[in-house]
Amino acid sequence: MLTTIEKIVFVILALISAGFTIHGIKTIVDSVRKGRPAPELKNIPASLIKAGITVLLQRTIFKARKALSTIHLGLFFGLITYAFVNLVDVLEGFIPGFELVYGGRHLAFPFLNSSVINTFNLIADLMSGALLIAITVFLVRRFIAKDKRLEYRGNVLLNPKVKAGGQKTDSLIVGVFVILHVSARLFGQSFRLTNGADPFMPIASLINSTFGASQTGVHAAWWISLGWVLYILPYITRSKHTHFTVAPINLGLAKQNPRGQLDPAIPLKVVNGNQYEPGAKYLHDLSWKRVLDSYACVQCNRCQDICPANFAGRPLSPSALEVNKRYLLKDATFASHPDRLLLPLTETVISPEAVWSCTTCYACVRVCPVGNEPMADIVDIRRRLIVEGAELDSGVQNALQSLATNGNWMSKGKRLRGRWAKEMEFPIRNATEEPVENLWFVGDTASFDERVVPNTKMVARIFQCAGLDFGIMYQNESNAGNDVRRVGEEGLFEQLVEQNLQAFGKAQFKRIVTTDPHSFNTLKNEYPQFGGTFEVKHYTAVLVRLFEEGKLTIKNKLPHYKVTFHDPCYLGRYNGGFTAPRKLLELLGVEFHEMPRNCENSFCCGAGGGQIWMGKVAPGERPAENRIKEALSTFGKNPSEKKQLFIVTCPKDMIMYSDAVKTTGNEGKIEVRDLIQLVAEAVGVEEAAVVEAVASPA
Ligand code: SF4
Numbered sequence: 001m002l003t004t005i006e007k008i009v010f011v012i013l014a015l016i017s018a019g020f021t022i023h024g025i026k027t028i029v030d031s032v033r034k035g036r037p038a039p040e041l042k043n044i045p046a047s048l049i050k051a052g053i054t055v056l057l058q059r060t061i062f063k064a065r066k067a068l069s070t071i072h073l074g075l076f077f078g079l080i081t082y083a084f085v086n087l088v089d090v091l092e093g094f095i096p097g098f099e100l101v102y103g104g105r106h107l108a109f110p111f112l113n114s115s116v117i118n119t120f121n122l123i124a125d126l127m128s129g130a131l132l133i134a135i136t137v138f139l140v141r142r143f144i145a146k147d148k149r150l151e152y153r154g155n156v157l158l159n160p161k162v163k164a165g166g167q168k169t170d171s172l173i174v175g176v177f178v179i180l181h182v183s184a185r186l187f188g189q190s191f192r193l194t195n196g197a198d199p200f201m202p203i204a205s206l207i208n209s210t211f212g213a214s215q216t217g218v219h220a221a222w223w224i225s226l227g228w229v230l231y232i233l234p235y236i237t238r239s240k241h242t243h244f245t246v247a248p249i250n251l252g253l254a255k256q257n258p259r260g261q262l263d264p265a266i267p268l269k270v271v272n273g274n275q276y277e278p279g280a281k282y283l284h285d286l287s288w289k290r291v292l293d294s295y296a297c298v299q300c301n302r303c304q305d306i307c308p309a310n311f312a313g314r315p316l317s318p319s320a321l322e323v324n325k326r327y328l329l330k331d332a333t334f335a336s337h338p339d340r341l342l343l344p345l346t347e348t349v350i351s352p353e354a355v356w357s358c359t360t361c362y363a364c365v366r367v368c369p370v371g372n373e374p375m376a377d378i379v380d381i382r383r384r385l386i387v388e389g390a391e392l393d394s395g396v397q398n399a400l401q402s403l404a405t406n407g408n409w410m411s412k413g414k415r416l417r418g419r420w421a422k423e424m425e426f427p428i429r430n431a432t433e434e435p436v437e438n439l440w441f442v443g444d445t446a447s448f449d450e451r452v453v454p455n456t457k458m459v460a461r462i463f464q465c466a467g468l469d470f471g472i473m474y475q476n477e478s479n480a481g482n483d484v485r486r487v488g489e490e491g492l493f494e495q496l497v498e499q500n501l502q503a504f505g506k507a508q509f510k511r512i513v514t515t516d517p518h519s520f521n522t523l524k525n526e527y528p529q530f531g532g533t534f535e536v537k538h539y540t541a542v543l544v545r546l547f548e549e550g551k552l553t554i555k556n557k558l559p560h561y562k563v564t565f566h567d568p569c570y571l572g573r574y575n576g577g578f579t580a581p582r583k584l585l586e587l588l589g590v591e592f593h594e595m596p597r598n599c600e601n602s603f604c605c606g607a608g609g610g611q612i613w614m615g616k617v618a619p620g621e622r623p624a625e626n627r628i629k630e631a632l633s634t635f636g637k638n639p640s641e642k643k644q645l646f647i648v649t650c651p652k653d654m655i656m657y658s659d660a661v662k663t664t665g666n667e668g669k670i671e672v673r674d675l676i677q678l679v680a681e682a683v684g685v686e687e688a689a690v691v692e693a694v695a696s697p698a
């Protein structure tokens with residue numbers, strides 16, 4: 001179809017386009033390689049294949065925004081189809097007489113029979129329509145409907161180019177490209193239909209019925225359609241649309257360690273004799289994988305939608321963090337401002353206030369369709385700020401000081417840790433002095449906080465009643481360090497780990513049981529990094545086992561309670577502990593109502609990552625207050641005969657939600673209870689009851 005001159009021009013333009021595209025790819029690879037070593041990945045080819053399948057099935061995008069994700073299917077499969085379509089179009093341009101219309105004319109490839117050609121044409125034609133519909137929806141959403149979810153709060157630090165609308169320009173360019181490229185191709189196909197409609201090209205046939213056939217039209221449409229491709233390929237390497245190709249790679253190289261295990265503050269692998277400071281101050285202090293995150297980022301703001309800190313009006317947006325990283329890299333490489341990489345991340349990608357707003361709830365990482373970990377960047381930035389002596393919130397400072405001196409954050413003497421146990425009506429064994437099967441790691445809040453201690457005692461009574469062989473470590477227990485590590489105090493975290501490992505060394509036990517999901521997480525997932533590998537169970541899983549083994553039996557079912565359950569981040573999202581609490585509620589016979597945000601999608605109470613220690617409370621609705629409202633709306637507007645309960649399984653949740661019930665003025669409408677209180681009532685172990693020890697402990 002093309003003349004010789006046209007072919008030469010096209011080849012020259014294609015070579016220029018390939019040159020710019022390769023330069024773009026090389027620039028990205030070079031900047032990713034400057035990142036620090038990441039934790040080693042196992043079996044990368046298998047991970048990449050798995051990620052490829054995940055992307056092909058579009059599994060990750062359906063974690064949120066189901067309707068838009070469905071429309072995105074048109075865009076995704078349309079663009080994949082067009083990769084083949086463009087190849088065929090190039091062949092049609094270069095091979096004289098080769099045209100795939102009406103089942104194939106002047107076939108240059110005899111193996112292509114007419115049914116293959118007709119199928120190809122039908123798919124290409126229909127996918128063209130799907131692409132045009134999808135891109136129109138996305139353009140309307142951004143430019144006409146102005147979906148608020150694509151915007152950032154005014155208090156979030158943004159790269160000046162993002163503020164000036166860089167993302168919108170990118171979207172517009174790619175949107176216009178898709179429309180022109182696909183429309184030109186459809187018109188080109190319609191102009192080829194010299195014999196009228198082709199049933200396998202319905203959209204092209206429709207256009208043909210109005211505009212007819214035209215060889216000049218075929219020619220012009222070919223150049224418009226493919227000329228755009230030559231422009232857009234290098235452009236993509238310089239725009240936010242790098243995610244087209246980087247996202248599957250990023251997913252394939254995503255974290256393989258448990259969700260609840262943070263990367264070490266200093267890379268374990270030394271490259272070129274580099275001495276690394278803990279954490280991250282500059283962009284290339286981040287691991288190469290997290291530099292790659294910014295190129296994979298779709299800039300969809302799904303992570304911002306579910307961020308509890310952002311919800312509470314704090315200046316934190318995990319998506320802005322990734323977007324700012326991307327624009328910083330773009331400024332430094334394509335715009336020749338490498339000096340900008342010498343600016344601290346707290347000036348370029350995230351404000352210090354935002355850094356200290358994160359609750360480390362993991363929701364942003366979980367929802368991200370491309371496997372990004374903005375939360376991990378935040379912890380790394382905190383780590384360096386701590387090492388450099390950054391000014392901390394006074395509450396956090398006090399907590400850390402107390403943790404260093406007393407091994408707990410509540411400024412209590414070490415010896416007081418087991419006081420609650422000494423108040424019990426039966427002795428609780430010291431696991432560092434005699435062997436026990438279950439070492440109960442109680443945690444700070446459950447040991448010291450007067451609002452929670454009654455529940456701790458209740459757990460002890462239930463364990464005793466079931467004949468569980470258990471003990472605690474009294475003053476030998478220190479805070480497990482989960483939140484200390486997430487605040488960025490890696491040195492203190494390691495000190496606490498060492499203290500606890502020493503205490504565990506004195507004890508003989510089969511497994512650790514804990515009532516605190518934060519301790520549960522770090523003991524289970526992070527102590528192995530320091531040589532402490534244990535079987536760790538949350539008390540809800542232990543209770544389910546005790547019921548299943550018949551060591552606990554329900555005496556009174558509790559149908560008079562209407563309850564909802566809050567999944568704590570560190571039990572649920574981090575460690576998949578969704579089933580045991582629900583199974584217990586089912587056994588108890590309560591009227592159970594699931595909140596809309598549940599399990600993986602649970603909404604953080606706002607206490608994690610050291611937030612509970614903060615002296616300053618930000619104005620506005622707090623996440624826990626919003627959650628209480630969610631619970632009440634789940635129960636419905638009509639007044640209930642039954643008592644409405646908000647059930648928790650984390651000592652911090654007990655505090656956060658009891659406060660939130662008061663501050664939202666909902667006392668009398670809903671009550672916060674730990675699940676153990678319901679179990680005690682159903683089993684018949686009341687607070688004041690004297691529990692007789694079962695003769696032979698299990
Ligand atoms: S971990 Fe939670 S609070 Fe922190 S940035 Fe992610 S979503 Fe926001």
Ligand code: SF4
Pocket residue numbers: 296297298299300301302303304318319322367368369370371372374
């Ligand atoms: S980090 Fe993930 S969820 Fe957040 S904007 Fe980027 S792609 Fe979307």
